[in-house]
Every structure is written in C-alpha cells, then in structure tokens.
Amino acid sequence: MERVFFDENGTPQSLPAGQEGGKRYKSLLYADHINTCPECKGYVFYTINKVCLRCAQTRACDLYSYLNTLMEFVQGPDGWWTSYYEVNGRLGVANRPVHDGYRDELDELAKLMYIVPPRSREDAVRRGETLWLTGDPCEKAGHYGIITLSGECYFCEEDRKKPKPRADARKAGKNWYIPDVLCVKCNTIAERNVQDNRCRGCLVAKTSPRQEALKAGKKWYTPDTPCLRCNTIAEKRVDNGICRGCVPEPVIYETPENVMMRTQPDLILPKETAVALGMKVYRTGRACRRGHSGYRYVSTNNCIDCIKRRKIKPCT
Numbered sequence: 001m002e003r004v005f006f007d008e009n010g011t012p013q014s015l016p017a018g019q020e021g022g023k024r025y026k027s028l029l030y031a032d033h034i035n036t037c038p039e040c041k042g043y044v045f046y047t048i049n050k051v052c053l054r055c056a057q058t059r060a061c062d063l064y065s066y067l068n069t070l071m072e073f074v075q076g077p078d079g080w081w082t083s084y085y086e087v088n089g090r091l092g093v094a095n096r097p098v099h100d101g102y103r104d105e106l107d108e109l110a111k112l113m114y115i116v117p118p119r120s121r122e123d124a125v126r127r128g129e130t131l132w133l134t135g136d137p138c139e140k141a142g143h144y145g146i147i148t149l150s151g152e153c154y155f156c157e158e159d160r161k162k163p164k165p166r167a168d169a170r171k172a173g174k175n176w177y178i179p180d181v182l183c184v185k186c187n188t189i190a191e192r193n194v195q196d197n198r199c200r201g202c203l204v205a206k207t208s209p210r211q212e213a214l215k216a217g218k219k220w221y222t223p224d225t226p227c228l229r230c231n232t233i234a235e236k237r238v239d240n241g242i243c244r245g246c247v248p249e250p251v252i253y254e255t256p257e258n259v260m261m262r263t264q265p266d267l268i269l270p271k272e273t274a275v276a277l278g279m280k281v282y283r284t285g286r287a288c289r290r291g292h293s294g295y296r297y298v299s300t301n302n303c304i305d306c307i308k309r310r311k312i313k314p315c316t
Helices: 018-024 053-067 100-110 121-127 154-161 165-171 209-216 256-263 271-277 304-311
Strands: 029-031 044-046 073-076 079-082 131-133 146-148
Touching: 018 029, 044 053, 053 100, 053 131, 121 131, 146 154
Parallel strands: none
Antiparallel strands: 029 044, 073 079, 131 146
C-alpha cells in the first residue's frame, strides 16, 4: 500500500512536502507547490539535489533521442529547434529551442559511448561496452539515463568513487583532514576535525571589541554590531554587557548647594546669612582641625570634606 502524506492544510499527498520532508521520510522525491521549477513549472523534485523530475525526464529523453539519431534538428531563424519525437512510447516536447550550450553538453555526453549506443545491458556486453543508454533518468538523483553494467547510474557511480577526505582520514586514523570545499562560515579551506567537523579557520577568529577592552582593562567597549534590543551601536559594559542604548545614563539633578559648592569653592558665606537664605551649607574660610577650609553643613557644623574623606575606603 502506497504511503500517504499530509501537507500543512491537512490535504493527503502522495509525496512529502519540501526537501526536509523528503529527507525525514527518506523519500527519493518530494513535492513543492510554491517554489516550482523556473523552467517547466514542475513541482516534483529529487530529494538529494532538488532537480526537477519533469526536466530530468525531458533531458534523459533528449540524450536518448540525440544519440540514437531519432531527433531531427532543423535550422531555424532563432537557432536549433527540435521536432516531435517518441521515446519508449512517450511523446516528447515539440518546438523547444535547443541552445548551443545545451547542444555542447549533449556532444560531451556522446563521447562516453558510440553515436548509436547500446540500449540494454545485453547489447552492451555483446558489443564490449561498459555503458548503455535508457530514456529514463536516474531514480536517485535525476541524472541522464546512462547506466553501467552493474545497473548503477554512471554519474552516481562516479560521485561515489570520488575521494572523500573525511572518510579517508578516518580510515587512516588521522584526527584532522583538509576538505575539498570552502567553509560556509569563514569562507576558507582549512583543516577540519574528523570527529566533530570543527574548522580551524573558524577557530582562529578575530579578537572582538570586548576582548580588546578586557586586555586594556577598560570597563566599557563599543561593539561592531547593533544591539538586538535597541538596534543601535552603543557602549556596553565589559562585565555584564549592559547597553547604554537600552539603559540611558540617569539624569543627575543638582541642588543649589551643589551648584554653589562646585562653581564657587572660595565663596565666603556666613552661617547667619545661609540660614536667612534657606541654604543648607555655609563657609567661613577658617580651616577645620584637618586643615579643610571648605563648606560646612548648617545643621551640624560638620566639614563636608572630612565627611567625604571618611567615605573613601583606604586602599589595601
């Protein structure tokens, strides 16, 4: 009994939806009604490489007809055009333009065998060939229908024979290997760990602004990316990552006494005058027992500089 799949709307389907669904259910094909093929608007694709099933069938028929001289090429005003042709009882497309690049691709594939290739395994064995041709594409990946004597797709067999750096390193007992493709993160070809596939190009990362601030002993640093909350590039605390864009600096409201002590440190203001003006501090100019000649509190007569000195903890 054929397995039934359901899409996001609960509608039963014969194929899983999306490439991830095809991989999850280990299906050779999957359906995608939204992202259709740009060439033929087909919605059925091979799971392994996202090749359109309809395009794969058409190209396999093209090669089959091309090598068996069943396709008649007619020189038209817009280039090479194909006429109707029939392969394995199926009618192919009509009046479809064959571009020069695609015709060159068929010529390259024709070099794998004779102009009139074997059409079965028995015919290939009888003629001493190692490949034979069919009008159906590869069931696994949608390759052109070129089959080996073992019954495997020629292109799939070539991919399987390609050296696999990680597997070869594991067999040789090595801990690191050099891949044959660029790393998607650091865009370099660097050594990778055999066990967890870690890339050494990614491990040698640039020093972040926070790390530079830590080395310099700073409390704040400026990141190189916007904050995820306030979407601004503002200073951040080194120890806890608090962003000044999210938490603005508190507004300090100064009292008249604070403004007077800061702007006029040498002002002489007798206590009687300060009381009459409603001020909380006064200054006579006479030094206290510790030598401070600054302002004092009206309520206690205590020296403000002495109080500040007591609040400062001595260094240990």
